[in-house]
Amino acid sequence: MKIKKILIANRGEIAVRVIKSARAMGIKSVALYADDDAKLPHVWMADEAHGLGSGTLKETYLNQEKILGIAKSSGADAIHPGYGFLSENSGFCKMVEAAGIIFIGPTPEAIVLMGDKIGSKIAVEKYNVPMIPGYHGSNQDAAFLSAEAKRIGFPVLIKASAGGGGKGMRIVHQASEFDEALKGAKSEALKAFSNDAVLLEKYVTEPRHIEVQVMSDTHGQHFHLFERECSIQRRYQKVIEESPAPRFSKETQKAITQTAVDIAKGINYRGAGTVEFIMGADEKFYFLEMNTRLQVEHPITEMVTGLDLVGLQIKVAAGEKLDLKQSDIRQNGHAIECRICAEDPDNGFLPTIGTIHKIGSPTLKDVRLDCGFVDGSVLGVNYDSMLAKLITWAPTREEAITKMLYALDDVVFAGIKSNRDYLRRLLSHKDFKAGKTHTHFIPDHKEELLPTKAESVEFAPHIAAYLLSGVKRVSKGEGTVASTPWMTLNGLRN
Amino acid sequence: MKRSLLINNSSVNFEVSTLDSSIVEFEWGGKKMRFEVVERSNDMLVLRDQNMQQYRMNLTSLPGQTLFVSGSGHDAELTEASSMTKKKSGAMGGLTAPMPGKVFKVLAKAGEVVTKGQTLLILEAMKMEHAIKADKDGKVKKILFKEGDLVQGGMALAELE
Structure with a gap:
């Protein structure tokens, strides 16, 4: 069936991303927006846009009935959920399909199966997938779990089975700490997911987060698009991602990508998915979970393979047989993504808000900026703090890093404190440059990632710019913004 | 200089x-x-x-x-x-934004005589409301923002004299 019109049940950069692929395929797009997003580019870039009103997320971007109603009335024949929001909501997926509309994503069964951390592990075990030693059963008795932790051997990780984002998670280094950690994890899990079931796992030291992109069509073809390393994380949130993974043997790459394909094949997966693994320093890897959606960091895979992942998703959803051969999918060069966020690393990573006065554009070749804002966009506190994703590609990792440092300088977010300088410090760190990446990189190098002191000569140009702008002469308004700094400088000239 | x-x-x-x-x-x-x-x-x-x-x-x-x-x-x-000294004294008096947010309501105006503990404005941040209260008896010299303005954490919101 041909898809002619796609409703995008999302906002910001990912909505823009889907619109672009749809447009390239001659497909019309329908955007949605909550009142406070009415001026964002995903709204005016689409062929059609509908308001969701105001209120909580439940009333807007998570309002399944309202969204489905708009899809029907606008005549959309497919819905793309983006990531987050309703992307892994099997109930929504079922509802959409029951209404005769295509859900651009996996089957509701695959979402349910992979959404359950215990169930997914049991399900993939039969495909010879390496599992981390642990307990994933339903017995939640404290004494039993404590005995299991001893069997696995410390350090042990307690995780909420319905969880994500680090909630309901504890690392236990010795048996005496176990009971209290279990209590804490359970109460956190109950609050966050209304489910206090936990699982236990062997804790891997210096672990790396390696994930494999898979793409399956409905004609029995299951492909992998190589791996991504997303080890640079802060509080379980990815900060920098790259493909290929550094310090990674060809044998490991072959084994890990084959494992991902085996899982996709085994569960008869449909569309784009990501199989996440944890890997130790010995390059032994274990299955973590499978994300049944497009990932935030999918652009780096697009940069190294030259494929359009959203385009492929749409083709699969339309029932097409993908015109691909595994041996033709190549991993060329190296791509890095930085997540630019509206948070102040020098002030406890608190979210920042305000008007984005100007967004700089990349000037170098093979640099991609995925951004859902434009000059003048107002940043509130109601949504995720991600401002943009900046992606660089180069023949080698070293060149991709160098290019990223320049690109970060180009892509100014004037007026908004962001983590740009922090990203620069991460990329410039000798251990990052050497590819010594692991998920404790940020806490382990905390001291070396501190900001440049204000007394540093590096701020001399800033002082000069301040003096030249004559900002002191800006009249004391009631918190209003002087139109440009040069209004006052012109005064100086006269 | x-x-x-x-x-x-x-x-x-x-x-x-x-x-x-x-x-x-x-x-x-x-x-x-x-x-x-x-x-x-x-x-x-x-x-x-x-x-x-x-x-x-x-x-x-x-x-x-x-x-x-x-x-x-x-x-x-x-x-x-010099504007930081102002900021600091504001911070001690609690007339600064505790975190980034939006001015939800302005309840006092310049020249108004207020008593200690009286709410001057309400800030909306992280989906919660924060009352910014007078830290002493006095007269409102200035309310530095209007309703709907976005403010950064630590910014002075009002001045009392």
């Missing part, structure tokens, strides 16, 4: 010897700094130092007489050191 600025809330002191529309010279930390203006547009400024190194700086005026300068690998908020 001796000057004192705050860069990202840390104070720096230096002495300016030349300042016109094309050249600025100042002594800072025992070093002589000299920058000449190479190019400027609406919000962009290119500077050249005495070693012919060039710096592309992006400038944005923010509320509270703050200049946001981005370039040369660093984002920085610059403001007069």
